[in-house]
Amino acid sequence: MTAIMLTVTTAAFADNKPDWINHDRYAAANAEVKSSDIKPVAVFMGNSITDFWYKNRPEFFTDNNYVCRGISGQVTTQMLARFRSDVIALKPEVVVILAGINDIALNNGIIELEHIVDNIASMTDIARWHGITPIVCSVLPAAGFSWRPEITDAPKQIAALNKLLKKHCDENNITFVDYYSHMVVDGGIINPHYSDDAVHPTVEGYKVMEPIVIKAVSNTINH
Numbered sequence: 153m154t155a156i157m158l159t160v161t162t163a164a165f166a167d168n169k170p171d172w173i174n175h176d177r178y179a180a181a182n183a184e185v186k187s188s189d190i191k192p193v194a195v196f197m198g199n200s201i202t203d204f205w206y207k208n209r210p211e212f213f214t215d216n217n218y219v220c221r222g223i224s225g226q227v228t229t230q231m232l233a234r235f236r237s238d239v240i241a242l243k244p245e246v247v248v249i250l251a252g253i254n255d256i257a258l259n260n261g262i263i264e265l266e267h268i269v270d271n272i273a274s275m276t277d278i279a280r281w282h283g284i285t286p287i288v289c290s291v292l293p294a295a296g297f298s299w300r301p302e303i304t305d306a307p308k309q310i311a312a313l314n315k316l317l318k319k320h321c322d323e324n325n326i327t328f329v330d331y332y333s334h335m336v337v338d339g340g341i342i343n344p345h346y347s348d349d350a351v352h353p354t355v356e357g358y359k360v361m362e363p364i365v366i367k368a369v370s371n372t373i374n375h
Contacts, residue, residue, distance in 0.1 A: 173233045174223050185219060185242045192219040194246040194287075194369050195239045197231055197275070199254050200224035201292060201352055209358050216366065219244065227260040228252060228271035235275050240282050246369050247279045248329070250289040252317070253351070256309045257297045265309065269316045276326055285372050288321050289365070290314045290332040295341040295350040307340025329368045331361050 185192060193216060196202050202222025206213055213220050221238040223230070228251045239247050254260075255268045276286035291313055296306045314332055321328035335357065337343045342350060346357030353361065 173230055174226070175234055175237060177223055178221055178238055181219075182237060182241060190217070192242055192244040193217040193373070194248050195219045195221055195242055195244045196248045196250070197235065197239055198222040198250040199226045199231075201253070202250055204352055205358055205361075208355050209362070212358070212362055216369075218248075218369075222250075225254060225259055226251075227254045227263070228268050228275075229260060229263075232271050232274055235278055239275075240278065240284065244284060246285045246287060246372055247275070248287045248289060248365060248369065249275055250291075250331075252291045252313050253294065253310070256291075256306060256313065257300050257303065265313050265316055268313060269320055272317065273320055273324075276324070285327075287327045287329055287365075287368055287372060288317055289329040290317065292331055292351075292353070293336040293340055293342040295339070297351065298349065311340055327368050327372050329365055331364060334360055334364065 196205070196213075196218060198205075199222055202220060203224045205222065206220035212218070219242060223234075231249075231251055249272055251272055252268045255263050255271075256265075272288060276288065279286040291310050293310060294306050297303055310332075318328050318330075320326070335342050335346055335353070342353075342357075344350075346353055346360060348354055
C-alpha cells in the first residue's frame with residue numbers, strides 16, 4: 153500500500169511541477185549540434201539577455217558559429233544544473249557565461265553575491281575539466297527590475313558583483329569581458345540609447361557588445 157501511494161504521489165507531483173531547469177528548451181537543438189560534423193566555436197550560456205540576443209541578432213550567432221543557450225528568467229543555479237547538457241555535450245572551444253542579474257533580482261530567492269560567484273566559478277571549473285575555455289562576462293548595468301520594484305539598490309549590487317567576478321577571473325586566469333563600462337552611464341544604470349526597459353539591450357546595445365566578445369573569443373582561441 154505504501155509503495156502504491158508513493159507512486160501516485162510522485163506521479164501527481166510530476167504532473168504539477170514543470171522542469172525547473174528547463175532541460176527541454178534546447179533538447180532538440182542540442183541533438184542537432186551533436187550530430188553535426190562542425191562543432192561550435194562558442195556556446196553562450198545565460199538568461200534573457202542572451203536569449204533575446206539570438207532573437208534580435210541571430211546572424212551574430214550563425215555568422216560566427218556561435219550557439220545560444222540563454223533562457224529567460226534563469227538564475228545561476230539553474231544554469232549550473234543544465235551546464236552539462238547545454239554546454240559540455242556540445243563540445244565547443246569556448247563557453248561565454250553572462251549570468252547573475254536574475255540572482256540579484258531574487259528570481260529564486262535570496263542569495264549572497266559570493267554564492268553567485270560560486271555558481272559561475274563551478275561552471276568555469278566544469279568547462280575547464282572538459283577542455284572548454286571559459287569566458288566570464290560582466291553583468292550589465294540596470295536601474296532596477298520592473299518585476300521586483302522593492303529592490304532599490306540594483307546598481308550598487310551589480311557593481312559589487314562585477315568586482316567579485318573580475319577578481320575571480322584575475323585569480324584564476326580566466327578572460328573577463330567587460331560589457332559594463334561600455335553600457336553604463338551616471339548612476340550605474342544602462343545607457344538609455346542601448347535599452348528600452350533599463351535592463352535588456354536593444355539591437356543597438358547588442359551591437360556594442362558584439363565586437364567586444366568576438367575579440368575575446370578570438371584572442372582566447374588563438375592564445
